[in-house]
Amino acid sequence: MKRNRGRWSIPLLLALILLLAACGSGEPEEETEPDPTEEAREETGDEEDDEEPVYIGVLSEDLYDFQIKLNSVVYPLPVPVSLFDANGWVYSGDLEDTLDPGGYTISAPMTKDDQSILVVLLNPFDLEQTLEDCYVCVVTADQYGANEGLQAVLPGDITIGSTYDEVVEAYGDPETENEVGSGIYLYYRDDESEVQIIVDNESRLVREITVQNMQIDEEILNGGFEVPDSVTDYVPPMSLGTRWDNFRIELDGVIYGLPAPTAYFLQNGWSFEKDYVIETLSPSRSSVLTTMRLDDASVLTYATNYAEEDQPFTNSFVNQITYDAADGELDVTLPGDITVGTTAEEVQSVWGKPDATEEGDGVTTYIYGTNVSQRVCLSFDEADALFAFQINYNVRSLDD
Numbered sequence: 001m002k003r004n005r006g007r008w009s010i011p012l013l014l015a016l017i018l019l020l021a022a023c024g025s026g027e028p029e030e031e032t033e034p035d036p037t038e039e040a041r042e043e044t045g046d047e048e049d050d051e052e053p054v055y056i057g058v059l060s061e062d063l064y065d066f067q068i069k070l071n072s073v074v075y076p077l078p079v080p081v082s083l084f085d086a087n088g089w090v091y092s093g094d095l096e097d098t099l100d101p102g103g104y105t106i107s108a109p110m111t112k113d114d115q116s117i118l119v120v121l122l123n124p125f126d127l128e129q130t131l132e133d134c135y136v137c138v139v140t141a142d143q144y145g146a147n148e149g150l151q152a153v154l155p156g157d158i159t160i161g162s163t164y165d166e167v168v169e170a171y172g173d174p175e176t177e178n179e180v181g182s183g184i185y186l187y188y189r190d191d192e193s194e195v196q197i198i199v200d201n202e203s204r205l206v207r208e209i210t211v212q213n214m215q216i217d218e219e220i221l222n223g224g225f226e227v228p229d230s231v232t233d234y235v236p237p238m239s240l241g242t243r244w245d246n247f248r249i250e251l252d253g254v255i256y257g258l259p260a261p262t263a264y265f266l267q268n269g270w271s272f273e274k275d276y277v278i279e280t281l282s283p284s285r286s287s288v289l290t291t292m293r294l295d296d297a298s299v300l301t302y303a304t305n306y307a308e309e310d311q312p313f314t315n316s317f318v319n320q321i322t323y324d325a326a327d328g329e330l331d332v333t334l335p336g337d338i339t340v341g342t343t344a345e346e347v348q349s350v351w352g353k354p355d356a357t358e359e360g361d362g363v364t365t366y367i368y369g370t371n372v373s374q375r376v377c378l379s380f381d382e383a384d385a386l387f388a389f390q391i392n393y394n395v396r397s398l399d400d
Contacts (some may be wrong), residue, residue: 032186060155063171064190066213068139069153070117077213078122078135085132085340088112091119095132099123101271104137104214117141124216126266142208152194154209163205167197172364182206191215228307230398231261242336244351244368244376247260247393249321249344250288250333252294259317262303265313270294272301280312281305288313288393297328306398319395324388334376334389342386347378354378 027306059069060076073087079354081091097148099105105121120138141152146160153159156170167186168174174186184199193215196365198208236263237257240248247258250400254268262272273290281288287304302320333339336350342374344364348354354366355375362382369375373394381387 001246006091017218042378059153063188063195064193065153065155066190066193066195066211067155068141068150068209068211070139070141071112071115071151076141077139077211078124078137078216081132081134083120083135084119089117091121091131091291093131095130097131098128099127099131099134100128105131107138107140114148115145116148117145117150117152120212122214125212126206127271137214137221138210138212139210140210152209154161154197154211156196158206158209159207160206162206164199164206167199168207181336182359225262228315229262230306230317234261234264236260236264240333240335240337242350245333246335247374247376247391248335249391250331251299256318258321258391259304259319259398262316262318263314265292265318272313283307283309283311283315288316291320294330295328297330299323299327299330302392303392304394317398320390320392321392322388326387334391338378338386340386343384344378344380344386345384347386 008290036198036220059074060067065076069075069164075083081095084091087111089112092111093105094260100119101123103123103246104398106116107120109116110119118138119136121134123134130140141150141160143160144343145152149299151159158167158170164184169282171188175189176185176187178185179201184201186197186199188195188197193213196208196210198210199205200207211287237246237248237255240246240250240255249258251270252268256264266272271294272292278318281304283305287295287302289300292299292301298320301318303316303318305316307315323330338347338350344366347366351368354368355370356367364380364384366375366378366380367375373392375392377390377392378386379388
């Protein structure tokens with residue numbers, strides 16, 4: 001959605017500029033992760049080989065770890081699409097396509113030379129992601145791939161061509177066994193994850209295997225970070241109240257007291273710009289300015305990391321919200337039942353006279369609060385109706 005910023009008055013723009021100047025860009029420094037293949041070369045003294053897999057690993061002995069080895073590379077599902085890409089597998093779809101939060105694709109081919117497998121991609125995050133940033137959660141290998149030299153191995157050395165008896169000896173009796181057409185379908189399940197093995201009912205040899213695991217460790221989803229107590233201990237206010245300086249706001253029926261955890265907005269259906277969400281924020285109030293969306297509406301937000309160590313964006317706190325009615329219809333209310341369309345006179349009857357007033361280009365702006373980091377700005381159009389506002393409570397610490 002194209003944002004219409006032309007109607008914002010000078011004080012509101014100055015507020016954003018001053019905040020950016022005070023807090024910096026909030027962009028984290030890039031850190032280079034160790035390359036496992038480079039470390040392996042250093043240990044063995046091997047020279048670089050363009051054909052060397054990015055990750056090899058050791059195949060688990062437990063079927064319920066939901067791993068599969070393809071051509072000597074172990075994939076513990078679910079794994080990032082990037083791991084398959086790095087090992088030469090090419091997805092048949094467009095990796096620039098996006099996937100809704102919690103969504104997954106239909107089964108589609110991945111190919112490497114003349115070999116092929118089928119995969120399903122999962123977006124386990126609370127935000128829309130491109131497919132290249134998603135996870136492979138299902139892998140299917142069959143006899144046609146094996147005929148082209150594909151080696152697909154499960155724990156216990158079960159592979160395409162293993163016998164029915166070898167499967168049962170390795171894993172025990174399946175939870176479910178069905179005979180459909182020319183195949184015997186064996187299912188080994190653990191909650192929502194499963195391994196499906198199809199055995200030809202004439203030759204009694206395995207002709208297809210599928211590993212499915214859509215469960216991702218919460219620590220992985222949170223970038224390996226422990227969620228700070230300040231996030232988990234957040235208690236939203238029960239009411240808006242009437243004072244402007246309680247820095248509360250109701251959005252789509254949910255009341256937030258700023259600063260409010262980014263995770264709480266995500267929980268209530270909001271999404272943030274992906275470029276920021278995948279970032280890690282530096283400690284001590286590192287901040288980013290980003291757009292937050294709900295359905296067709298959007299607001300501009302400032303999110304800050306108040307922790308004393310690096311944190312993912314999802315552990316930050318929103319301490320500023322800027323809304324313009326031109327950016328989409330949104331059910332929004334400020335303390336004292338002030339909302340879009342409220343007149344300046346009605347605002348003064350609840351909040352009293354503003355600390356400052358600015359006028360220009362047919363817009364009147366009321367400013368409540370003398371601290372640029374802790375104030376509320378309301379903009380009224382020529383009809384004296386509220387159409388935009390900014391609520392800002394950028395405290396130095398969450399204990400303030």
